[in-house]
Amino acid sequence: MLNPVDIVTSVVDDTAAAVWGARWHIVAALVVAAALWGAAAGAWRRRAVSELSCREEVQFLPSTTFHTDMDEVMQQGARLGRITAAAGTVPQRARATRILLASSPDGQLEYRVRGPERAGGLLRQHQFSGVEVLDGNGPRTRPPAPRVRFASAAPVKKEGEQA
Structure with a gap:
Protein backbone atom coordinates (compact mmCIF):
# COMPACT_ATOMS: atom_id res chain seq x y z
CA MET A 1 0.00 0.00 0.00
CA CYS A 54 29.67 58.35 -47.41
CA ARG A 55 27.26 61.27 -47.30
CA GLU A 56 26.37 63.45 -50.28
CA GLU A 57 27.06 67.18 -50.13
CA VAL A 58 25.78 69.70 -52.66
CA GLN A 59 26.67 73.39 -52.87
CA PHE A 60 24.26 75.94 -54.30
CA LEU A 61 25.99 79.04 -55.68
CA PRO A 62 23.63 81.97 -56.31
CA SER A 63 24.27 84.38 -59.16
CA THR A 64 24.62 88.11 -58.55
CA THR A 65 21.07 88.65 -59.85
CA PHE A 66 19.57 85.93 -57.66
CA HIS A 67 16.13 86.77 -56.29
CA THR A 68 13.46 84.39 -55.06
CA ASP A 69 9.92 84.53 -53.79
CA MET A 70 8.29 82.78 -50.85
CA ASP A 71 6.75 79.99 -52.98
CA GLU A 72 10.17 78.83 -54.17
CA VAL A 73 11.47 78.91 -50.59
CA MET A 74 8.51 76.81 -49.37
CA GLN A 75 9.01 74.28 -52.19
CA GLN A 76 12.71 73.96 -51.33
CA GLY A 77 11.80 73.48 -47.66
CA ALA A 78 9.30 70.74 -48.56
CA ARG A 79 11.96 69.05 -50.71
CA LEU A 80 14.41 69.11 -47.81
CA GLY A 81 11.74 67.53 -45.62
CA ARG A 82 11.38 64.63 -48.07
CA ILE A 83 15.07 63.74 -47.96
CA THR A 84 14.65 61.53 -44.88
CA ALA A 85 11.93 59.51 -46.64
CA ALA A 86 14.02 59.25 -49.81
CA ALA A 87 16.88 57.75 -47.81
CA GLY A 88 14.90 54.53 -47.38
CA THR A 89 15.85 52.09 -44.64
CA VAL A 90 18.93 54.00 -43.52
CA PRO A 91 19.31 54.15 -39.72
CA GLN A 92 17.71 57.25 -38.21
CA ARG A 93 20.94 58.97 -37.18
CA ALA A 94 22.28 58.63 -40.74
CA ARG A 95 19.07 60.04 -42.27
CA ALA A 96 19.58 63.59 -41.03
CA THR A 97 19.89 66.53 -43.42
CA ARG A 98 22.33 69.27 -42.59
CA ILE A 99 22.26 72.80 -44.01
CA LEU A 100 25.52 74.73 -43.85
CA LEU A 101 25.62 78.47 -44.51
CA ALA A 102 28.92 80.30 -44.73
CA SER A 103 30.54 83.25 -46.40
CA SER A 104 33.27 82.69 -48.98
CA PRO A 105 36.46 84.80 -48.91
CA ASP A 106 35.06 87.02 -51.67
CA GLY A 107 31.89 87.66 -49.63
CA GLN A 108 29.57 85.34 -51.53
CA LEU A 109 27.08 83.17 -49.67
CA GLU A 110 27.92 79.45 -49.54
CA TYR A 111 24.78 77.33 -49.14
CA ARG A 112 25.57 73.64 -48.71
CA VAL A 113 23.17 70.77 -48.08
CA ARG A 114 24.48 67.47 -46.74
CA GLY A 115 22.39 64.31 -46.57
CA PRO A 116 22.30 60.55 -47.15
CA GLU A 117 23.95 59.31 -50.32
CA ARG A 118 20.77 57.47 -51.32
CA ALA A 119 18.94 60.80 -51.46
CA GLY A 120 21.62 62.43 -53.63
CA GLY A 121 19.26 62.98 -56.57
CA LEU A 122 16.84 64.86 -54.38
CA LEU A 123 19.67 66.88 -52.85
CA ARG A 124 20.92 67.98 -56.28
CA GLN A 125 17.51 69.20 -57.44
CA HIS A 126 17.01 72.91 -57.09
CA GLN A 127 13.98 75.05 -57.54
CA PHE A 128 15.64 78.44 -57.69
CA SER A 129 16.48 80.11 -60.97
CA GLY A 130 19.88 81.74 -61.09
CA VAL A 131 21.49 79.13 -58.82
CA GLU A 132 24.34 76.88 -59.90
CA VAL A 133 24.53 73.39 -58.34
CA LEU A 134 28.06 72.17 -57.55
CA ASP A 135 29.49 69.06 -55.95
CA GLY A 136 30.02 70.06 -52.34
CA ASN A 137 32.45 67.26 -51.48
CA GLY A 138 35.41 69.31 -52.68
CA PRO A 139 37.66 71.52 -50.55
CA ARG A 140 36.16 74.35 -48.55
CA THR A 141 36.80 77.90 -49.69
CA ARG A 142 36.81 79.29 -46.15
CA PRO A 143 40.18 80.78 -45.14
CA PRO A 144 41.93 79.48 -42.03
CA ALA A 145 41.05 81.25 -38.79
CA PRO A 146 43.57 83.90 -37.74
CA ARG A 147 45.77 83.19 -34.73
CA VAL A 148 44.91 85.06 -31.56
CA ARG A 149 47.77 86.92 -29.93
CA PHE A 150 47.80 88.75 -26.63
CA ALA A 151 50.12 91.72 -26.11
CA SER A 152 50.98 90.83 -22.51
CA ALA A 153 51.67 87.11 -23.08
CA ALA A 154 54.34 85.36 -25.08
CA PRO A 155 53.06 82.89 -27.68
CA VAL A 156 53.04 79.23 -26.73
CA LYS A 157 55.59 77.26 -28.70
CA LYS A 158 54.67 73.93 -30.26
CA GLU A 159 56.95 70.93 -29.96
CA GLY A 160 59.96 71.23 -32.21
CA GLU A 161 59.30 74.94 -32.93
CA GLN A 162 62.30 77.29 -32.72
CA ALA A 163 62.10 80.81 -31.28
Missing part, protein backbone atom coordinates in the same frame (compact mmCIF):
# COMPACT_ATOMS: atom_id res chain seq x y z
CA LEU A 2 1.21 3.52 -0.84
CA ASN A 3 2.00 5.90 1.89
CA PRO A 4 0.26 9.33 1.48
CA VAL A 5 3.48 11.12 2.47
CA ASP A 6 5.35 9.33 -0.36
CA ILE A 7 2.63 10.36 -2.81
CA VAL A 8 2.79 14.03 -1.76
CA THR A 9 6.60 13.97 -1.82
CA SER A 10 6.58 12.42 -5.29
CA VAL A 11 4.09 15.04 -6.60
CA VAL A 12 6.10 17.90 -5.07
CA ASP A 13 9.36 16.54 -6.53
CA ASP A 14 7.79 16.10 -9.98
CA THR A 15 6.26 19.59 -9.84
CA ALA A 16 9.56 21.19 -8.73
CA ALA A 17 11.44 19.43 -11.51
CA ALA A 18 8.86 20.57 -14.08
CA VAL A 19 8.90 24.17 -12.81
CA TRP A 20 12.71 24.34 -12.66
CA GLY A 21 12.94 22.79 -16.10
CA ALA A 22 10.48 25.38 -17.46
CA ARG A 23 12.34 28.22 -15.79
CA TRP A 24 15.65 27.00 -17.15
CA HIS A 25 14.24 27.06 -20.68
CA ILE A 26 12.84 30.54 -20.12
CA VAL A 27 16.22 31.79 -18.88
CA ALA A 28 17.96 30.17 -21.85
CA ALA A 29 15.45 31.72 -24.26
CA LEU A 30 16.00 35.15 -22.67
CA VAL A 31 19.79 34.80 -22.98
CA VAL A 32 19.49 33.82 -26.64
CA ALA A 33 17.06 36.70 -27.30
CA ALA A 34 19.43 39.18 -25.62
CA ALA A 35 22.36 37.88 -27.69
CA LEU A 36 20.37 38.19 -30.92
CA TRP A 37 19.22 41.70 -29.98
CA GLY A 38 22.81 42.73 -29.22
CA ALA A 39 24.03 41.33 -32.55
CA ALA A 40 21.24 43.13 -34.45
CA ALA A 41 21.95 46.41 -32.62
CA GLY A 42 25.67 46.09 -33.43
CA ALA A 43 24.94 45.44 -37.11
CA TRP A 44 22.54 48.43 -37.23
CA ARG A 45 25.21 50.65 -35.63
CA ARG A 46 27.84 49.50 -38.13
CA ARG A 47 25.41 50.26 -40.95
CA ALA A 48 24.79 53.75 -39.56
CA VAL A 49 28.54 54.41 -39.34
CA SER A 50 28.95 53.15 -42.91
CA GLU A 51 26.16 55.43 -44.17
CA LEU A 52 27.58 58.42 -42.28
CA SER A 53 31.00 57.92 -43.85
